[in-house]
Amino acid sequence: MGTNSNNFRGGFKKLTEMRLFLPIVALILVLLVNIIKTPTFFNVSIQNGVLYGYVIDILNRSCELVILAVGMTLVIATGGIDISVGAVSALAAAICIRMLGSSYDAYAVPMGISILIGLIAGMACGAFNGFLVAKMRIQAMVATLILFTAGRGIAQLISAREIGGKMVPGQIIYVRMESFKAFGGFLPNVVVPTPFFIAAAVVIIAYLFLSKTAFGLYIQATGINSKAGRLVGINSTLITFLCYVICGLTAALAGIISSSRIYSSDANNIGLYMELDAILAVALGGNNMSGGKFSLAGSVIGAITIQALTTSLYAMGVTADQLPVYKAIVVILIVSIQSEELKRWLNSRSKKNATIKVAG
Amino acid sequence: MENNVVLTMRGIDKIFPGVQALNKVDFTLKKGEVHALMGENGAGKSTLIKVLTGVYQKEGGEIHIEGISHPLTNRSPEEAQKNGISTVYQEINLCPNISVAENIFVARQPRTRIGAVNWKKMNKDAEKALKKVGLDINVTKPLGEYSVAIQQMVAIARAIDVQCKVLILDEPTSSLDDSEVKKLFDVMNNLKASGVAIIFVTHFLEQVYEVCDAITVLRNGEFVGEYRIAELPRVQLVAKMLGHDVDDLSSLRKTSKEKNNIQNKDSILKATQLGKAGSIKPFDIEIKRGEVIGLTGLLGSGRSELARLLFCADKPEQGDIVFKAENLNAHAPIDSIKKGMAFLPEDRKEEGIIADLSVRENLMIALQARTGMFKLLPMSKQNELTEKFIKMLKIKTASPETLIKQLSGGNQQKVILGRWLITNPEFLILDEPTRGIDVGTKTEIQKLIVNLAEEGMTIMFISSEIEEMLRTVNRLCVLCDRQKIGELKNDNLSQHDVMTAIAGGV
Numbered sequence: 001m002g003t004n005s006n007n008f009r010g011g012f013k014k015l016t017e018m019r020l021f022l023p024i025v026a027l028i029l030v031l032l033v034n035i036i037k038t039p040t041f042f043n044v045s046i047q048n049g050v051l052y053g054y055v056i057d058i059l060n061r062s063c064e065l066v067i068l069a070v071g072m073t074l075v076i077a078t079g080g081i082d083i084s085v086g087a088v089s090a091l092a093a094a095i096c097i098r099m100l101g102s103s104y105d106a107y108a109v110p111m112g113i114s115i116l117i118g119l120i121a122g123m124a125c126g127a128f129n130g131f132l133v134a135k136m137r138i139q140a141m142v143a144t145l146i147l148f149t150a151g152r153g154i155a156q157l158i159s160a161r162e163i164g165g166k167m168v169p170g171q172i173i174y175v176r177m178e179s180f181k182a183f184g185g186f187l188p189n190v191v192v193p194t195p196f197f198i199a200a201a202v203v204i205i206a207y208l209f210l211s212k213t214a215f216g217l218y219i220q221a222t223g224i225n226s227k228a229g230r231l232v233g234i235n236s237t238l239i240t241f242l243c244y245v246i247c248g249l250t251a252a253l254a255g256i257i258s259s260s261r262i263y264s265s266d267a268n269n270i271g272l273y274m275e276l277d278a279i280l281a282v283a284l285g286g287n288n289m290s291g292g293k294f295s296l297a298g299s300v301i302g303a304i305t306i307q308a309l310t311t312s313l314y315a316m317g318v319t320a321d322q323l324p325v326y327k328a329i330v331v332i333l334i335v336s337i338q339s340e341e342l343k344r345w346l347n348s349r350s351k352k353n354a355t356i357k358v359a360g
Numbered sequence: 361m362e363n364n365v366v367l368t369m370r371g372i373d374k375i376f377p378g379v380q381a382l383n384k385v386d387f388t389l390k391k392g393e394v395h396a397l398m399g400e401n402g403a404g405k406s407t408l409i410k411v412l413t414g415v416y417q418k419e420g421g422e423i424h425i426e427g428i429s430h431p432l433t434n435r436s437p438e439e440a441q442k443n444g445i446s447t448v449y450q451e452i453n454l455c456p457n458i459s460v461a462e463n464i465f466v467a468r469q470p471r472t473r474i475g476a477v478n479w480k481k482m483n484k485d486a487e488k489a490l491k492k493v494g495l496d497i498n499v500t501k502p503l504g505e506y507s508v509a510i511q512q513m514v515a516i517a518r519a520i521d522v523q524c525k526v527l528i529l530d531e532p533t534s535s536l537d538d539s540e541v542k543k544l545f546d547v548m549n550n551l552k553a554s555g556v557a558i559i560f561v562t563h564f565l566e567q568v569y570e571v572c573d574a575i576t577v578l579r580n581g582e583f584v585g586e587y588r589i590a591e592l593p594r595v596q597l598v599a600k601m602l603g604h605d606v607d608d609l610s611s612l613r614k615t616s617k618e619k620n621n622i623q624n625k626d627s628i629l630k631a632t633q634l635g636k637a638g639s640i641k642p643f644d645i646e647i648k649r650g651e652v653i654g655l656t657g658l659l660g661s662g663r664s665e666l667a668r669l670l671f672c673a674d675k676p677e678q679g680d681i682v683f684k685a686e687n688l689n690a691h692a693p694i695d696s697i698k699k700g701m702a703f704l705p706e707d708r709k710e711e712g713i714i715a716d717l718s719v720r721e722n723l724m725i726a727l728q729a730r731t732g733m734f735k736l737l738p739m740s741k742q743n744e745l746t747e748k749f750i751k752m753l754k755i756k757t758a759s760p761e762t763l764i765k766q767l768s769g770g771n772q773q774k775v776i777l778g779r780w781l782i783t784n785p786e787f788l789i790l791d792e793p794t795r796g797i798d799v800g801t802k803t804e805i806q807k808l809i810v811n812l813a814e815e816g817m818t819i820m821f822i823s824s825e826i827e828e829m830l831r832t833v834n835r836l837c838v839l840c841d842r843q844k845i846g847e848l849k850n851d852n853l854s855q856h857d858v859m860t861a862i863a864g865g866v
Contacts, residue, residue, distance in 0.1 A: 214733045217721060233692075233693055
């Protein structure tokens with residue numbers, strides 16, 4: 001019996017020391033509250049030929065964030081940060097939609113090419129950030145602040161429309177062709193939403209790239225000790241640069257999915273505050289925010305947790321303008337249970353209690 | 361207090377966790393003298409200075425300064441300054457973005473009657489203060505627009521503007537060129553004439569003999585002695601710093617090692633006029649295949665800098681390297697690595713270990729970089745190599761997946777060494793591979809060096825311990841004041857010979 005409980009305790013300790021333990025616990029907690037408050041939470045049905053339910057909704061809506069979180073994880077692992085991803089999303093979406101055009105009959109530029117150019121624009125933005133950070137050695141926060149402010153402005157210029165003989169920027173341009181909607185909606189005769197496939201593909205490709213090449217090792221080495229990395233032959237400038245390019249690519253992809261959901265480019269709202277959620281997803285995933293070791297899976301779980309939180313709060317009747325307050329409270333809770341300082345404090349407290357008991 | 365004595369420190373003790381940094385150290389400073397504080401790294405020079413200036417609190421001993429009857433205890437640099445002790449640190453701690461005058465009067469700007477800064481008076485006073493150090497510049501310009509030498513002078517001007525009796529110059533010349541050093545010495549001589557006592561901390565022997573009146577030598581936190589400059593020839597000074605009595609050294613002759621005819625072998629590396637301003641003056645060097653070549657010289661003499669240029673850890677500004685009979689046009693370390701070089705840096709923590717990676721990852725990373733990013737070494741091979749080198753180098757680690765930061769210093773060093781041996785280099789540079797590790801491991805590493813050389817590897821070995829170099833190297837390059845000043849064949853060399861050479865008398 002004694003050994004059994006010891007084994008159990010040992011096993012439990014191992015479990016709690018796993019890197020993904022706390023992120024998963026956080027997600028489960030959010031889901032648990034839901035099932036108590038909303039018994040129908042896990043119900044999934046097929047309506048109008050597609051899957052329907054809260055869980056599906058969470059997974060569907062978290063796709064952009066999951067994609068963004070992949071790029072953000074890599075950037076943060078190099079010891080940087082990219083606060084321009086929301087604006088880059090809007091910019092890439094604006095370019096893509098501009099190329100598609102608003103005709104009812106045909107795309108101005110074929111859809112594949114429009115999307116490709118949108119993605120290339122995102123990579124170009126990432127390259128710009130990467131150049132500033134890796135080559136010019138500007139602080140990441142400052143370097144990406146440039147596109148954070150300018151990106152949306154450029155997107156508005158691209159989304160200009162002629163009104164009363166004058167080009168007015170910042171208009172919402174609609175795509176009228178049905179096939180573009182599939183990108184953020186459903187493919188014909190498929191019950192699972194398309195963004196889910198895209199996000200899954202991004203995660204799998206990223207995972208394969210990181211596990212089948214030495215890229216992941218190089219990123220970690222760069223983030224932990226770039227001087228030592230350089231001396232063993234790692235080109236940390238190039239590695240950092242590449243991470244920003246990838247981050248730009250993921251931002252563009254997320255932006256195009258968002259625009260497809262509303263079949264329009266809305267430079268003011270696409271990707272708004274998404275950079276914050278993406279950074280938060282990385283933090284919730286248990287990643288070290290000062291760079292180094294990272295966990296892609298953690299960030300993905302973090303992204304889903306954030307969306308689960310948002311959806312559940314809506315399900316409980318919290319209004320959109322109140323949402324940030326509740327979200328903030330829950331985030332404080334989740335982040336503090338992961339904090340090292342709290343762990344240390346609890347440890348020292350339990351030790352103190354133990355000695356008091358012994359003394360008593 | 362004795363006549364003419366400005367400052368006495370008696371029996372100063374300072375303990376850091378686990379280390380006695382200062383053990384009953386004495387120091388006496390006379391009025392109007394320049395007094396050099398000498399010692400190798402870790403001898404306790406900086407600690408003594410920091411105790412004096414109130415950065416550290418001493419555990420024992422007394423400090424007396426002229427004009428104050430009771431023993432002095434400085435709790436902060438500000439308090440020390442109030443008591444007449446000013447310091448100019450090695451790294452200039454002024455603000456480059458504000459004006460020269462503001463830098464001189466920071467936190468004590470002259471005020472007008474309503475409390476605003478009196479700019480006119482401040483600029484005028486600043487000019488006056490700079491005159492004392494022989495400087496006539498526009499004091500309203502930002503400090504950053506002036507050269508490092510002028511910034512250094514401004515720092516000195518600020519230090520002496522507050523009534524000071526003792527001026528501490530901590531390595532003030534390390535970033536100055538010859539003419540700037542000359543200028544600094546003129547200023548020091550003027551200050552001396554006006555009665556200020558100067559404590560001068562430096563690694564440059566030449567400068568000590570040029571400008572100082574007295575020398576106090578520390579070693580391993582202990583007071584070795586105080587000497588007038590004329591009483592202590594250079595060789596003696598070096599011997600005192602390194603801790604061997606010159607006369608006893610003959611008994612320490614190394615066991616004669618079999619020397620295969622290195623001189624007849626072909627050269628693996630040849631550098632001509634390789635140099636980098638502010639780092640090391642242009643030098644030539646030729647290294648034969650299978651040779652162990654040592655670099656010797658005091659700290660800051662340019663030995664690490666020389667090695668770093670060869671590996672392209674620092675990019676040379678001039679000169680050529682021919683490696684294995686072809687021009688080595690390296691732009692980054694990876695180029696040198698691909699050609700078969702390896703470099704173990706001096707600073708293990710800053711440049712060696714990648715703290716949050718495992719022992720396996722730290723071992724494999726150089727080979728991985730050499731192989732290329734897209735050719736990930738298969739896990740089976742990684743594990744096999746890791747196990748092999750853990751066993752071969754006797755690395756004590758809980759498992760290959762333990763983070764390297766959890767290992768002891770000696771074991772970390774073995775991992776870094778293993779990292780390079782795995783790449784099977786033809787030319788291996790080891791910069792202080794035995795520093796800070798226990799005696800047993802030291803001997804292991806020395807043996808390894810000899811064995812590797814016998815197997816045909818060419819090794820450059822840098823160490824502060826002359827004895828261990830004499831045991832392992834075929835030839836010694838001597839460096840002094842950032843310059844390669846000569847070479848010694850290790851033909852029954854004695855430590856005395858080497859010290860004479862280090863002191864500048866090849």
